[in-house]
Amino acid sequence: MQTKPITKYTTLLSLYLAQSIPMSFFSTVMPVIMRTENFSLTSIGLIQLIKLPWIIKFLWAPLVDKTATDLKQYKNWILFSELFYALVIFSIAFLNIETHFTTIIVFMLIAFTASATQDIATDAFAILILKEKERGFGNSMQSAGTFLGTLTGSGVLLIIYHYFGWSFLLGGLALFVLLALIPLYFYKTKEHSKPKAAKVITMKDIYFFFTQEGIGKRLILLVFFYSGIIGILTMIKPWLVDLGFNIKEIGLISGIYGAAAGALMAFAAGFIIKSIGKKNALRLVAFLGVVSGIYFVWLSSFVPNLTQLLPAILLLWGTYGMASVIIYTISMDIVRDGREGTDFTIQIAITHLSSLLIAVGSGKVAQSIGYSGLFKIELLMAILVLIFASFLYKPSLKNQ
Known part of the structure; x- marks a missing residue:
C-alpha cells in the first residue's frame, strides 16, 4: 500500500518546521535579548x-549519503540528528546569557551543525519519497516551513520569552x-529504495563549476x-530596542508582521x-x-x-521574500546536466556566505557610525545592485 501524498507533505512540513523554528529563534530573537542585556x-x-554550519554542510553531506543506502537509514539520520538537536537546545535552557554567553554560542554552533545534518538527510528523504508530479507541492513545504518557522521563531517565541523567560522558552522549544x-517516526519506509548513482560527484566537479565561461x-x-x-534586516531588532520598543512589540512588528509580509x-x-x-523581476526587487x-x-534622521x-518593515521583509x-x-x-544538486547548492551557499559576512x-x-550610517551604506549598495543587476544577469551560460 502506497503512502498518501498528504502524509508525505505533512511529514516534510513538520521536519522543516522542526529545524527552522529553533534556528529562527537563535538567529533573530537572540539579538533582541542581547540588546536588552546591553550587549x-x-x-x-x-x-x-x-x-556557519549551514554554509559548509556540503563538507559532510557525502558522509550522510555514503552511510545511507536506503530510505530507512536516511530516516535514522534525521531522527538521531533531531534528538541531538533537541538535547542541545534543552541544555542551553539551564545557562544564563549574561554569565555563560561564550558557552551558549558554542552550544548554538553544535545545535546548528545537528540541524544542518538533518537538512541534508531530509532533502534526500524528500527526493526519494516524492513522485515527479508531487515534487512541486512537496518543495513548497520547505518554503512554507521556513517562513512559518521565521514567523513563529522570531515573533511568537519572542512574545513567549517576554512573559515566561529564557528557561521555559528553551525547554518548550526542545519539546517542540x-x-x-x-x-516521521510513524512513516512507513518499506516501499522506497535509494537509486544507484550514475556517477560519483567529486571535488573536481565543484572546481569545474567555477571554470565555466561566463560564470564570473x-x-x-x-x-x-x-x-x-541584509545589513538592515540584521540590525532592525536592536534598533527597535534602542528606539524604546519592548520585546513583545518587536515580536509583533518584525517577527510576525514582517515575516508574514515576506x-x-x-x-x-x-x-x-x-x-x-526573470530579468524584469530582478530589476523590480x-x-x-x-x-x-x-x-x-x-526614518533614522x-x-x-x-x-x-x-510600512518600512513590511516593505523590507516583502523585498527580502x-x-x-x-x-x-x-x-x-x-x-x-547530472550535477543539478551540486551546482544549485554552490550558488545558494555563495548567497548565504555573503549574507553572513554582511x-x-x-x-x-x-557600533562605529550609528544606525543612520549603516542605513546609508546599505542604500548605496542597493543603488549599485539596481545599476548593475541587469548587466550581471544572463539567463544561461555560453557553454550550456
Missing part, C-alpha cells in the same frame, strides 16, 4: 556566525522539536544581490516572474531594495513612531 552591536553582529518528529558575472550577482537589505511576497513572486519575466534603503535612511516604522524566490529561480537555470559586519558598522 554591544559588534557582539550582536557576531552572533550571525552560528549560521521532539513532537515534530512524530509524523553570475557569481558577482550572487555575492552582492542581497547586500542592500511569506506573502514570496508567494506573489512566482506570479510576478511568470508575468514580467533591486528597485524595491533602493526604496527600502531610502525609507530607512529617512528622527525618532519614528510605529505608524511610520511599520521576493529576492529569495528570484535568486532560487535563476539559480536553477545555471546547472549542468550581517556580521553590520554590527561593527552600526
Whole structure:
C-alpha cells in the first residue's frame, strides 16, 4: 500500500518546521535579548556566525549519503540528528546569557551543525519519497516551513520569552522539536529504495563549476544581490530596542508582521516572474531594495513612531521574500546536466556566505557610525545592485 501524498507533505512540513523554528529563534530573537542585556552591536553582529554550519554542510553531506543506502537509514539520520538537536537546545535552557554567553554560542554552533545534518538527510528523504508530479507541492513545504518557522521563531517565541523567560522558552522549544518528529517516526519506509548513482560527484566537479565561461558575472550577482537589505534586516531588532520598543512589540512588528509580509511576497513572486519575466523581476526587487534603503535612511534622521516604522518593515521583509524566490529561480537555470544538486547548492551557499559576512559586519558598522550610517551604506549598495543587476544577469551560460 502506497503512502498518501498528504502524509508525505505533512511529514516534510513538520521536519522543516522542526529545524527552522529553533534556528529562527537563535538567529533573530537572540539579538533582541542581547540588546536588552546591553550587549554591544559588534557582539550582536557576531552572533550571525552560528549560521556557519549551514554554509559548509556540503563538507559532510557525502558522509550522510555514503552511510545511507536506503530510505530507512536516511530516516535514522534525521531522527538521531533531531534528538541531538533537541538535547542541545534543552541544555542551553539551564545557562544564563549574561554569565555563560561564550558557552551558549558554542552550544548554538553544535545545535546548528545537528540541524544542518538533518537538512541534508531530509532533502534526500524528500527526493526519494516524492513522485515527479508531487515534487512541486512537496518543495513548497520547505518554503512554507521556513517562513512559518521565521514567523513563529522570531515573533511568537519572542512574545513567549517576554512573559515566561529564557528557561521555559528553551525547554518548550526542545519539546517542540521532539513532537515534530512524530509524523516521521510513524512513516512507513518499506516501499522506497535509494537509486544507484550514475556517477560519483567529486571535488573536481565543484572546481569545474567555477571554470565555466561566463560564470564570473553570475557569481558577482550572487555575492552582492542581497547586500542592500541584509545589513538592515540584521540590525532592525536592536534598533527597535534602542528606539524604546519592548520585546513583545518587536515580536509583533518584525517577527510576525514582517515575516508574514515576506511569506506573502514570496508567494506573489512566482506570479510576478511568470508575468514580467526573470530579468524584469530582478530589476523590480533591486528597485524595491533602493526604496527600502531610502525609507530607512529617512526614518533614522528622527525618532519614528510605529505608524511610520511599520510600512518600512513590511516593505523590507516583502523585498527580502521576493529576492529569495528570484535568486532560487535563476539559480536553477545555471546547472549542468547530472550535477543539478551540486551546482544549485554552490550558488545558494555563495548567497548565504555573503549574507553572513554582511550581517556580521553590520554590527561593527552600526557600533562605529550609528544606525543612520549603516542605513546609508546599505542604500548605496542597493543603488549599485539596481545599476548593475541587469548587466550581471544572463539567463544561461555560453557553454550550456
